[in-house]
Amino acid sequence: MVALKFVPLAALLLGLIVLVSCNDSDEDEKRPNRPSGTAQSANQKPGEKPDADEGEEGEEGPPTPAAVAAEKAAPQQTAGKEFAYNFDNDTSGQMPAKFHSAKTGGGAQEKWVVTADPTAPSKPNVVAQTSTDQTDYRFPLLIADEGSFQDLDVSVKFKAVSGSIDRAGGLVFRLKDPNNYYIVRANALENNYRLYHVVNGRRSQFAGANLKVTSGEWHELRVEATGNKITCYYDGSKKIEATDETFKDAGKVGLWTKADSVTYFDDLKVTTK
Numbered sequence: 001m002v003a004l005k006f007v008p009l010a011a012l013l014l015g016l017i018v019l020v021s022c023n024d025s026d027e028d029e030k031r032p033n034r035p036s037g038t039a040q041s042a043n044q045k046p047g048e049k050p051d052a053d054e055g056e057e058g059e060e061g062p063p064t065p066a067a068v069a070a071e072k073a074a075p076q077q078t079a080g081k082e083f084a085y086n087f088d089n090d091t092s093g094q095m096p097a098k099f100h101s102a103k104t105g106g107g108a109q110e111k112w113v114v115t116a117d118p119t120a121p122s123k124p125n126v127v128a129q130t131s132t133d134q135t136d137y138r139f140p141l142l143i144a145d146e147g148s149f150q151d152l153d154v155s156v157k158f159k160a161v162s163g164s165i166d167r168a169g170g171l172v173f174r175l176k177d178p179n180n181y182y183i184v185r186a187n188a189l190e191n192n193y194r195l196y197h198v199v200n201g202r203r204s205q206f207a208g209a210n211l212k213v214t215s216g217e218w219h220e221l222r223v224e225a226t227g228n229k230i231t232c233y234y235d236g237s238k239k240i241e242a243t244d245e246t247f248k249d250a251g252k253v254g255l256w257t258k259a260d261s262v263t264y265f266d267d268l269k270v271t272t273k
């Protein structure tokens with residue numbers, strides 16, 4: 001009799017214990033998750049966010065590319081022909097002569113202007129991409145109008161000034177139009193140097209190297225392309241050697257940034273090989 005009386009009481013107690021422990025574990029699950037979830041998404045910028053730059057393999061970009069204007073044809077340059085641009089005779093606050101601007105991807109209009117910089121490799125001027133639209137898949141381009149180049153040696157100095165989504169500077173070559181080109185770029189938020197082809201507005205990385213990219217200092221990007229062989233240097237050191245069959249014909253050269261990168265460039269030089 002006594003035992004029987006205890007059965008419902010024991011069951012009740014057991015039920016209460018289960019209920020309390022369930023509540024506890026719910027709270028335990030919720031409490032640490034909320035702040036860590038927030039911290040994670042905050043920490044995801046810039047290194048771990050699902051950024052287009054994070055896709056090491058495969059294509060990136062919208063299935064239907066943003067429309068771009070066709071490029072005006074530029075005469076293909078013969079071996080030994082050289083062009084150099086120091087922006088020092090261009091007007092501050094305006095686009096540099098012998099260039100036009102364009103954009104791959106979405107977001108606001110790119111803005112390239114000549115500006116004075118006391119640290120310029122050649123003084124007084126540099127050319128700067130100054131728009132800070134944070135659209136991630138957005139690549140402002142500054143394209144040189146005078147020639148197209150097949151086998152080439154092209155270099156530029158760049159200084160990563162600011163950017164929270166991205167802080168990068170790049171060199172474009174064998175460009176057919178703003179949706180089709182090769183690009184090698186250095187990223188000061190990710191500390192890497194990567195080589196991509198962009199085909200119909202979609203970007204694929206096919207080579208790269210990890211290296212320290214400091215902001216606020218000048219660095220040199222340089223590419224040698226001969227046939228399908230592409231060699232990329234960073235501050236004079238060979239960092240990438242790759243082969244690729246995508247763009248074999250002559251194309252234009254240019255400068256590149258991404259998202260909200262404010263980047264200064266100077267002394268673009270290109271020589272036909």
Ligand SMILES: [Ca+2]
Pocket residue numbers: 086087088120121122123124125126266267
């Ligand atoms: Ca200059």
